[in-house]
Amino acid sequence: MANHAVATNVYVPFLEKKGILSWLYTTDHKRIGILYLISVSFFFLIAGIIALLMRIELLTPVSDFVSPHTYNVLFTLHGSLMVFFFIIPGLAASFGNFLIPLMIGARDVAFPKLNLGSYWIYLLGTVIVLIALFQPADTGWTFYTPYSATTDTDVILITLGVFVLGFSSILTGLNFIVTIHKMRAPGMTWHRLPLFIWASYATAVLQLLATPVVGITLLLLIAERSLGVGFFDPAKGGDPVLFQNFFWFYSHPAVYIMIIPAMGVISEIIPVFSRKPIFGYKAIAYSSLGIAFISFFVWAHHMFTAGISEVAATIFSFLTFLVAIPTAIKVFNWTATLYKGSIELHSAMLYALGFIFLFTIGGLTGVFLGALAADIHLHDTYFVVAHMHYVMIGGTVMGFFGALHFWYPKWFGKMFNEAVAKLAWFLVFVGFNVTFFPQFFLGVQGMPRRYATYPEEFESLMSLSTYGSWILGLGVLIMTVNLINGLFNGEKAPQNPYGSLSLEWQIPSPPPHENFEEIPHVTDWPYGYGKKKEVDA
Amino acid sequence: MEQANTEHSHGLEMDPQVEYSSSKLGMWLFLGTEIMLFGGLFAAYAIFRAKYPEMFLEQHQELNREMGAINTCILIFSSLTMAIAVTAIQKGKRMMSAILILVTLICGLGFGVVKYFEYGAKFAHHIYPDTSIFFSLYFMMTGLHMLHVFIGLIVLGVLMVLTWKGTFNEKYSTPVELGGLYWHLVDLIWIYLFPLLYLIG
Numbered sequence A: 001m002a003n004h005a006v007a008t009n010v011y012v013p014f015l016e017k018k019g020i021l022s023w024l025y026t027t028d029h030k031r032i033g034i035l036y037l038i039s040v041s042f043f044f045l046i047a048g049i050i051a052l053l054m055r056i057e058l059l060t061p062v063s064d065f066v067s068p069h070t071y072n073v074l075f076t077l078h079g080s081l082m083v084f085f086f087i088i089p090g091l092a093a094s095f096g097n098f099l100i101p102l103m104i105g106a107r108d109v110a111f112p113k114l115n116l117g118s119y120w121i122y123l124l125g126t127v128i129v130l131i132a133l134f135q136p137a138d139t140g141w142t143f144y145t146p147y148s149a150t151t152d153t154d155v156i157l158i159t160l161g162v163f164v165l166g167f168s169s170i171l172t173g174l175n176f177i178v179t180i181h182k183m184r185a186p187g188m189t190w191h192r193l194p195l196f197i198w199a200s201y202a203t204a205v206l207q208l209l210a211t212p213v214v215g216i217t218l219l220l221l222i223a224e225r226s227l228g229v230g231f232f233d234p235a236k237g238g239d240p241v242l243f244q245n246f247f248w249f250y251s252h253p254a255v256y257i258m259i260i261p262a263m264g265v266i267s268e269i270i271p272v273f274s275r276k277p278i279f280g281y282k283a284i285a286y287s288s289l290g291i292a293f294i295s296f297f298v299w300a301h302h303m304f305t306a307g308i309s310e311v312a313a314t315i316f317s318f319l320t321f322l323v324a325i326p327t328a329i330k331v332f333n334w335t336a337t338l339y340k341g342s343i344e345l346h347s348a349m350l351y352a353l354g355f356i357f358l359f360t361i362g363g364l365t366g367v368f369l370g371a372l373a374a375d376i377h378l379h380d381t382y383f384v385v386a387h388m389h390y391v392m393i394g395g396t397v398m399g400f401f402g403a404l405h406f407w408y409p410k411w412f413g414k415m416f417n418e419a420v421a422k423l424a425w426f427l428v429f430v431g432f433n434v435t436f437f438p439q440f441f442l443g444v445q446g447m448p449r450r451y452a453t454y455p456e457e458f459e460s461l462m463s464l465s466t467y468g469s470w471i472l473g474l475g476v477l478i479m480t481v482n483l484i485n486g487l488f489n490g491e492k493a494p495q496n497p498y499g500s501l502s503l504e505w506q507i508p509s510p511p512p513h514e515n516f517e518e519i520p521h522v523t524d525w526p527y528g529y530g531k532k533k534e535v536d537a
Numbered sequence B: 001m002e003q004a005n006t007e008h009s010h011g012l013e014m015d016p017q018v019e020y021s022s023s024k025l026g027m028w029l030f031l032g033t034e035i036m037l038f039g040g041l042f043a044a045y046a047i048f049r050a051k052y053p054e055m056f057l058e059q060h061q062e063l064n065r066e067m068g069a070i071n072t073c074i075l076i077f078s079s080l081t082m083a084i085a086v087t088a089i090q091k092g093k094r095m096m097s098a099i100l101i102l103v104t105l106i107c108g109l110g111f112g113v114v115k116y117f118e119y120g121a122k123f124a125h126h127i128y129p130d131t132s133i134f135f136s137l138y139f140m141m142t143g144l145h146m147l148h149v150f151i152g153l154i155v156l157g158v159l160m161v162l163t164w165k166g167t168f169n170e171k172y173s174t175p176v177e178l179g180g181l182y183w184h185l186v187d188l189i190w191i192y193l194f195p196l197l198y199l200i201g
């Protein structure tokens, strides 16, 4: 195709077309990204409200707000919705869809129809889970056997929903891998790719290889309940710990499906607002792959107290420490990028800085938990609850909010109120720490997780945590209102408000339907801020 | 490093070369996830066989080796016909390709029929998925495989009709190739299942 059709198309923003069908049948990656964004945000808010209810119950030592059974149901819903419906598809599917083709200089993903299909599958999973909300399970988001095989509540429906969702995740990952391999613009070599792309690639590999394992695990659990298959039932010669092995073989890599895209976001925000080239590009890029690789060999650190052999426990403990290395490499490189930069505290940057600070706490406490002796004491206590929230909220959610504020002008072509955004950030940051930092102490003192009641000596820290959750909730509310308000009343966004060098900022905001009028020729990496520096291709 | 050749394309049509290699890569990745899916079951098999060697030795005798062997032959043969069907369409022999896909499809149906009688015989002997760990594995593994055969039959049916109607030719036969890859995987998995379940000891 040699004819250079002269591009005289008038600029039509991709948001132009209206009507629900134009959305449900769209194959435009930017629109599909918005569909995911709306869906995952919806689940974030629902699961967040459930969390606030749980914290209200925990304000006092006795169960006065909801019954213990209702509390079990609440934490099961909170965990499953947050993990499977918000945080796993979260950044990867919403911002992944929006950004990958834009950043590599393509008009769309490799398989646009498959992309829409993945979203429909996500919707199907959603519908199943919304039905399941009426007969909620009480197993916790981990669905551990033997309890999940014997409880009277309806486990099949919610696991079926998660199972269906897995397909969506797999197909999205497949699409992205092929897109990154095959659709890069001329001159966009691997070492010129934005780091968000490297992160998305590593995430997609995990989605592709780990998700089928949780698929078969949930299928076996369903078979256990419906056909009487006995793999996890000791009475039939099965082994309940086998379920834990299967589950964590997926779910540990899954924690990296959650966090790696957020790390990619941070790698994009930091250099722009430090006006410095990213430090250690290759180290950051390859450490994503390194993390993804190691994450397949650490799953049993969730099972140190489940009766696995001492040899196995020692090996898994050692391997767990290894994950901290590529993780720390990233943190050091981000801080080195900040060093002597001319830092602008845009709201997106505040979230990025919050990420570095909070995720470091989360990661280090993960290392505590990976140490055998410490974990015997800390396992299944509030210490684990604090750890996971420092990595998942302090890490992924900070990255998600940062991404929302950073790419908002590009995606929607509007500006939000920056002062309000900063206020919301402050409330989120403070509220988060007040909620979760006390939980480290609670855990060390022996407060177990997943209980509606607790001894009175824990009351002061527990109620402090609940007050914190209100500040956090208020912060998220203000942020949401601010962002939604910007859509209707915000000023028109310029093409490139931060002077970013990445490809997505070189086209109008919001981008036209097929992104680039003329496919760009890439000649440099996207991080050449301040001085000129080129990484070899 | 390979470069996507999208330089001159306008609109969303991809360069056929890129489209072809993208589809191929996508299919291989998909096969990788399939292997991980069955991998979970294979892992369970390994664990339980190590734990209960006598149970496996004893109970596998309930399975019908002859039927299993026949089915193995059928599938291997069908893989062969599918492979020739792909070569045929790449050479533009549309009719031949369609007929070979039909043969593959008939083989697949034959496999299903044999399996139907096998399952029926098990049920008649009151052997169900909850009878023992061995039969849990047997039904789950062959059941999941049967589901894949079933999906394969639908794919083959569509491919046959399209090939018949002339949708594919020597320049464009990607879907036939991809369908072929999928069918080979279904065959390959059975080739592992057969000795693991039917030929113990």
Ligand code: HEM
Binding pocket: A142, A255, A256, A258, A259, A301, A302, A320, A321, A323, A324, A327, A362, A363, A364, A365, A366, A367, A369, A370, A371, A375, A378, A379, A380, A384, A387, A388, A391, A392, A395, A396
């Ligand atoms: C430096 C990296 C990390 C290390 C060394 C680490 C280590 C651990 C260990 C050993 C446990 C098990 C504690 C126990 O149950 O006794 C754990 C639990 C957990 N981690 Fe991490 N972790 C790391 C990063 C992450 C990240 C990035 C996430 C998610 C974004 C995450 C999410 C979780 C969750 C959700 C649990 C609790 C699972 C449950 O419900 O039982 N972790 N971590």
Ligand SMILES: [Cu+2]
Binding pocket: A251, A252, A255, A298, A299, A301, A302
């Ligand atoms: Cu883990």
